[in-house]
Amino acid sequence: MTSRTGGCLCGAIRYEFKNDPTVAAICHCTHCQRQSGGLFSTNLMLAEADYVQTGETKVYTDRGDSGKAVWRHFCGTCGSPITSRVESMPGFVIVKAGTLDDFKDVKPAVEVYTDHAAQFLPPLAGRRFAQGTG
Ligand SMILES: [Zn+2]
Incomplete structure (x- = not known):
């Protein structure tokens, strides 16, 4: 990926990753x-x-299928979802790709929870299925 920066709608939260x-x-x-x-x-x-972030997110503690915590971080001013952290995957951060400054290099390889996918959405080319995490 060439772009590794992003942020929320209002600009209060910015991040970059290597x-x-x-x-x-x-x-x-x-x-x-x-x-x-x-x-x-x-x-x-x-x-x-x-992952490095400037600006402080608010956190909503959600629960995954396993009952373990999913901490959903969002901008308290504009509401953009930015990251999630999952209790079952310590050491990882999940970044919402729609907040990237440029997401043209993003190539999703997996779709999860496809049983809830909107009916009119075509499947990804070459997709594979995986169990959800959390
Ligand atoms: Zn914001």
Whole structure:
């Protein structure tokens, strides 16, 4: 990826990361749908050590299927979802790809929770399915 910077709608939160994401995954779960207000979220999995943020997010503690915590970080001013951290995956941060300054290099390889995918959305070319995390 050439672009590794992003931020929220109002600009209060900015971030950058080094190294490419471990994986880029589209998530169709109902929680991502509600939190984003969109039909899915595009999640970049990064090592926490590679992620640097300026500005302080608010946090909503959500629960995944496993009952473990999913900490959803968002801008308290404009509401943009920025990152999630998942109790079951310590050391990783999930960045919402829609907040990147430029996401043309993002190539999702996986879709999860496709049983909740909007019916009119075509599947990704060459996609594979995986269990959701959390
Ligand atoms: Zn904001």
